[in-house]
Amino acid sequence: MDKIKKEIEDLRSKINYHNNLYYNLDNAEISDAEYDGLYARLKFLEAMNPDYADAASPTQKIGGAASRVFTSVTHASQMMSLDNTYSSEEVLRWHERCVKSLGHGNFEMVAEAKIDGVSCSLTYEGGVLTVAATRGDGKTGEDVTANIKTIKTIPHNISFKNKIEIRGEIYIEKADLKRLNEIQENEGENIFANTRNAAAGSIRQKNAEISASRPLKFFAHSFGYGDVDVKGFAEFMDLCKSWGFSVTPNRIRTADINEITSFYKRFEELRAGLPYDVDGIVVKINSFAEQKILGVTAKSPRWAIAFKYKPPQGKTVVNKIIFSVGRTGIITPVAELEPVAVAGVIISNATLHNFDEIKRLGVKEGDTVIVERAGEVIPKILNVVKDGGGNEVKAPKNCPSCGSKVYRYEDEVAIRCINPACPAQIKGHLLHFVSRAAMDIDGFGEAVVEQVVEKKYVKDFADIYNLKAEQLLTLDLFKDKKVNNLLLAVEASKKRSLSRVLYAFGIRHVGQKTGEILANHFEDIENMLAASLEDFQKINEIGPVVGQSVYDFMQSAKGKEEIARLKTAGVNFTQPKVQLAGNELLGKTLVFTGELNMPRTQAEALAKAHGGKVSGSVSSKTSYVVAGADAGSKLTKAQSLGVSVISEEEFLNLIK
Ligand SMILES: [Zn+2]
Incomplete structure (x- = not known):
């Protein structure tokens, strides 16, 4: 192979590999400077060799960044980490040391939930949020102000006017992680292993719009520095609350260390019911004066300790290791376990991720293993404790579902079945x-899908619309009424809008939102079939990678055939035009920025209802930028481009 081409391909796969470690696993192997070096080299080679351009290159990726280096911020007061322990004896010893140093035992302590997220420091000057930074190494962090400003639970303005630094935890709720992972999966992106990784990966995006799309939340939990008139931590938390910050409601204040240890025990059970992951409690001496007397060591304060919960674990036997084939053809090994109760939940499966992981663990069928649920979506096997004498697990050479040969691409750990008829x-x-979010065919569940495919009634989407009552009557538990209902549901789904059909196709990178953008833009699938690659890529919010993916689908023989057959079956391929409430904004493009009085979504809906287009970024084509309080870079850009900037009130006057 051409030497340059080889280097370009090597760089692409290296950068993809490191992107995954950095954004999804929060586990970088190389420094940001090294990463930037690789990226710059790739950009250079691509620019010099346009023949080797590839829309799938990481340099073309949406949200991909030319540099991963954030501006660094020196913390005015070091962001120390807390000493942590799993043992109540150590907590008692910590308490004794405090008694000794303070010379008395009647000091107050505060204990509160330790949220499993990412620490962040917020600096306010003159009541305005000026800098938000990650912990970094404690002395220097990364400036993530633009990203942090997109988090709705962080106030941009507070009533306190002196300079102050407030610290807290950025986190993602458990239910939100589930939804986020569904979106990631539908769009062909990696899923996050736990809420902490998801929060970390979302904060360190160079594109603030990606951070904005993530369901991040914030709890204030520490005092950085500042001239506040309070004597202790609990009072400071009350102050934070009065300024509009969320603080954890799970907190106790006591001078009795036994109450702390019993709170720890009580809370271990309770935490499972909380919407967010809690990995322990933090105990602090309340009085700032006493904190000062106790002081700090080189890396942590002496006046606080993290009392952590062990991730729930269980010991069980691996009954079987099976290979499951996903929608995209990736074959994932899964361990079927002898069911075991771990922290009140029965576990009978554990993910093994991929075949490298099996090798690393050395796990075989029949082995006794330790499984752990550390806030992870799916429990994982920690290690093998007893060899069951089974055979070494080998990656299958053939797909367990269809038997065709499997492939492993050079830069991937995953093996795949690439048979489209699998x-x-x-x-x-x-x-x-x-x-539900796609064609929404009620009653067409997993059991039905399983059987209609096994019985070869359905091998593609269009076959769903050719299902006959006689065929459905052969399915388990299907009688006349159920058959009739299912046929009615199938019929009703023919009327779904184009946006849903596009999403339903499962085109890589096309989620619900992208489906809507495309459908509103093209209005009819015929326009999409006739569109050039450029037509797709130039759409605002679509970009090169998604554009390529949709174009490839529309041009593929399989895509064309699928669309034609569904059309013959009577499936709708047009997008209903939104009934306009007025046409005052017809032909105008609006960008909303800053904090508005009405919810952003409502303002956008209003603009659309009056014929306007809403865009996420300012360009010379923008007609108006509607700026609320604290408008940031979009306002600056609008001013530099000479785009009209109007207030929310003026916007409402436009459509009156
Ligand atoms: Zn297969």
């Missing part, structure tokens, strides 16, 4: 197609 993949595609 039943496991067909089932995955069908389940996605009939799902």
Whole structure:
């Protein structure tokens, strides 16, 4: 192979590999400077060799950044980490040391939930949020102000006017992680292992719009520095609350160390019911004066300790290791376990991620293993404690579903089945197609999909619309009424809008929102079939990678055939025009920025209802920038481009 081409390809796969470690696993292997070096080299080679351009290159990725280096921020007061322990004896010893140093035992302590997220420091000057930084190494962090400002639970203005630094935890709730992972999966992106990784990966995005799309939240939990008129931590938290910060409601204040240890025990059970992950409690001496007397060591304060919970673990036997084939053809090994109760939840499966992980663990069928649920989405196997004498697990050479040869691409750990007729993949595609957010076919669940594929009634989407009552009557538990209902649901789904059909196809990178953008832009699938690659890529909010992916689908023989057959079956391929409430904004493009009095979504809906287009970024084509309080870079850009900037009130006057 051409030497340059080889280097370009090597760089692309290296950068993809490091992106995954950095953004999804929060586990970088190389420094940011080294990363930037790779990136710059790739950009240079691509610019010099346009023949080797590839829309899938990381340099073309949406949200991809030319530099991963954030401006560094020196913390005015070091962001120390807390000493931590799992043992109540150590907590008692910590308490004794405090008694000794303070010379008495009647000091107050505060204990509160330790949220599993990412620490962040917020500096306010003159009541305005000026800098937000990550902890970094404690002395220097990364400036993530633009990203942090997108978090709705962080006030941009507070009533306190002196300079002050407030610290807290950025986190993602458990239910939000589930939804985020569904979106990631639908868009062909990596899923996050736990809420902490998701929060960390979302904060360190160079594109603030990606951070804005993530369901991040914030709890204030520490005092950085500042001239506040309070004597202790609990009072400071009350102050933070009065300024509009969220603070954890799970807190006790006491001078009795036994109350602290019993709070720890009580809370271990309770935490499972909280919406966010809690990995322990933090105990602090309340009085700032006493904190000062106790002082700090080189890395942590002496006046605080993190009393952590051990991740719930259980010991069990691996009954079987199976290979499951996903919608995209990736084959994932899964351990079927002898069911075991771990922290009140029965676990019978554990993910093994990929075949490298099996090798690393050395796990085989019959082995006794320790499983752990550390806030992880799916429990994982920690290690093997007893060899069961089984055979070494080898990656399958053939797909467990269809038997065709599997592939492992050079830069991937995953192995895949690439047979488009693979039943496991067909089932995955069908389940996605009939799902609520897609064609929403009520009653078409997993059991139905399983059977209609096995019985070869359905091998693609269009076959769903050719299902006959006689065929459905052969399915388990299907009688006349159920058959009739299902056929009615199938019929009703023909009327879904184009945006849903596009999402239902499961085109890589096309989630619900992208489906809507495309459908509103093209209005009819015929326009999409006739569109050039450039037509897709120039759409605002679509970009090169998504554009390529949609174009490839529309141009593929399979895509064309699928669309034609669905059309013949009577499926709608147009997007209903929104009934306009007025046409005052027809032909105008609006960008909303800053804090408005009405919710942003409502303002956008109003603009659209009056014929306007809403865009996420300012360009010379923007007609108006509607700026609320604290408008940032978009306002500056509008001013530099000479775009009209109007207030929310003026916007409302436009459509009156
Ligand atoms: Zn297969």
